[in-house]
Amino acid sequence: MAFNGTWKIERNENYEKFMEAMGVNMVKRKLGAHDNLKLTIQQDGNKFTVKESSNFRTIDIEFTLGANFEYSLADGTELTGSWNAEGNKLVGTFTRKDNGKVLTAYREIIDDELVQTYVYEGVEAKRIFKK
Numbered sequence: 001m002a003f004n005g006t007w008k009i010e011r012n013e014n015y016e017k018f019m020e021a022m023g024v025n026m027v028k029r030k031l032g033a034h035d036n037l038k039l040t041i042q043q044d045g046n047k048f049t050v051k052e053s054s055n056f057r058t059i060d061i062e063f064t065l066g067a068n069f070e071y072s073l074a075d076g077t078e079l080t081g082s083w084n085a086e087g088n089k090l091v092g093t094f095t096r097k098d099n100g101k102v103l104t105a106y107r108e109i110i111d112d113e114l115v116q117t118y119v120y121e122g123v124e125a126k127r128i129f130k131k
Contacts, residue, residue, distance in 0.1 A: 066082055
């Protein structure tokens with residue numbers, strides 16, 4: 001997979017509606033839509049290291065495909081779940097610790113862009129990154 005590299009947010013599609021469905025308040029939604037998120041992804045076999053840098057925080061995430069791990073969103077929402085490979089796409093299935101609802105995330109390379117898609121409670125959003 002060609003995920004390795006540093007990816008900077010280029011644009012969002014329906015991201016504020018998604019954050020609203022997730023229960024993020026209006027102030028945090030407005031800030032989150034303009035967070036200047038940068039992802040640095042390094043893959044070594046089934047192991048991934050992802051550095052997320054934004055206006056609000058910088059965190060390092062390490063995970064192995066198929067293995068559960070815990071993760072907190074920028075707004076503090078805590079999740080547990082895993083990423084798996086399906087063809088040329090990474091599919092993440094995460095359960096919220098506060099309400100048990102499922103967040104699904106997809107990462108795929110389309111042309112020269114990293115497209116990250118989120119689905120929660122029937123609301124879909126995309127964040128598109130470029131190297």
